[in-house]
Amino acid sequence: MRVGIPFVWLGLLIGLSFIQNTVHAKVGGEDFIIDLMDGAGKMVFNSLNKMEIYMSIIFALTFIFAIPRAKVFWSFLIVVILLIVQSIRFLPNVDGYWLESFKMIIKGKSSFEFWYYLFEFIKSIFLVMIGFFAMKEIR
Numbered sequence: 001m002r003v004g005i006p007f008v009w010l011g012l013l014i015g016l017s018f019i020q021n022t023v024h025a026k027v028g029g030e031d032f033i034i035d036l037m038d039g040a041g042k043m044v045f046n047s048l049n050k051m052e053i054y055m056s057i058i059f060a061l062t063f064i065f066a067i068p069r070a071k072v073f074w075s076f077l078i079v080v081i082l083l084i085v086q087s088i089r090f091l092p093n094v095d096g097y098w099l100e101s102f103k104m105i106i107k108g109k110s111s112f113e114f115w116y117y118l119f120e121f122i123k124s125i126f127l128v129m130i131g132f133f134a135m136k137e138i139r
Contacts, residue, residue, distance in 0.1 A: 001058070001059075001062050002059070002062045002066075002068070002072070002134040002137070002138075003131055003134045003135050003138065005055055005058060005059045005062070006059070006127045006128070006130040006131035006134065007127070007131050008055070009051075009052065009055040009059075009127055010124055010127040010128060010131070012048060012051055012052070012055075013048065013052070013120060013123065013124060013127070014124065016044055016045070016047075016048045045091065046091070049083075049086070049087055049091055052083055053083065053087070056076075056079070056080050056083060059076060060076075060080075066137075068134070068137065069133065069136075069137055071129075071133045072130055072133045072134055072137065075126050075129050075130045075133065076126075076130055078126055079123050079126045079127060079130070082119045082122060082123050082126075083123070085119065086116060086119050086120075090115055090116040090119065091116070
């Protein structure tokens with residue numbers, strides 16, 4: 001489970017992140033964001049966030065059966081910290097940004113959206129590392 005969970009988590013993260021797309025259009029000199037999924041982005045990312053929390057809990061439960069090496073533990077701790085920051089700080093603001101962009105009110109890009117995607121990218125890197133470190137543990 002310690003090898004499979006990070007890769008399944010990574011698949012969910014990458015797959016759902018690419019499903020939710022936006023189109024940035026410039027009309028009359030003003031930027032508008034059009035949600036291709038008609039506001040479903042909020043639902044997709046809230047569901048992804050819940051799944052990530054469940055995955056982190058399940059992965060943490062594997063520590064009961066075998067103490068992980070330091071590389072796995074510290075990499076996992078970084079992922080959990082990023083997930084907590086995303087859940088508390090960025091996700092509510094990105095949700096508001098998506099709701100406003102769906103109404104075609106906001107002009108320009110949100111810095112919260114940038115930071116949210118940056119954290120997703122960093123988490124992806126650490127999840128790959130955790131998976132490979134866990135594979136080395138079982139050899």
